[in-house]
Amino acid sequence: GNSVTQMEGPVTLSEEAFLTINCTYTATGYPSLFWYVQYPGEGLQLLLKATKADDKGSNKGFEATYRKETTSFHLEKGSVQVSDSAVYFCALSESPVMRFGAGTRLTVKP
C-alpha cells in the first residue's frame, strides 16, 4: 500500500541555519503531497502542498518540490527561526484518506 517515510528526528538547529527534512513516498499513481506542521498543544496546520510532478509548494519561507523520479518531497527553508520549532509531518493523499509519516521534531535554538 501507499506509505510515507520521513527522516528521523529530532533535528536541532541554530537560528538562521538551513533546514532540510527528507520525505519519500511509495504510491500507486500520482497522489497529492503535503507538509503539515504541529505546534505544541495544537492540531495540524497545512504548511504547503503539491498536486503533480515538478510542482513546488511554498509558504512562510518553506518549500518542497514534488519529485516523481526520486519519489521525494523534501522540505527546505533557507533560514530557520526559533518560532519554527514544531513537529513536521509529510503526507500523501489517497482520497479520501491522508496517510502521514511519523513526523520530525525540529528545535531551533537562539
Place this chain on the structure above:
Amino acid sequence: DTGVSQDPRHKITKRGQNVTFRCDPISEHNRLYWYRQTLGQGPEFLTYFQNEAQLEKSRLLSDRFSAERPKGSFSTLEIQRTEQGDSAMYLCASSLMSYEQYFGPGTRLTVT
C-alpha cells in the same frame, strides 16, 4: 474563528467508562474525518463522512468505536468500555470534497 473545533480538549477517564467527543467542521465543508494520533506517530485514519453518510471505516475502528454525523453538520465519536490502549489524541478534520483537509486542535484522551 471559523476553523474546525473539537470538544473537549482533554478527557481523563477510567478504564471501562464510555466517552464521547464532538467535532464541528468548517461550515461549508461536506467531508469530515476522524484520525487517531499516538505519541511520536503521525495521525492514522479512522473514518470519514460525506455529508451525513459514513463512507469508510478503518480496521483500527473496533466495534467499541462509533461515529455519527447527524444532519451532515457536527460529528461525535464515542468509545465504549475504554481501554488503556485507547489513550491518544483524537483529531477531526474537514474538507470540501477531496480538497485539502483542515484539522482541529484535537481531543487528548487519557485512560487510567
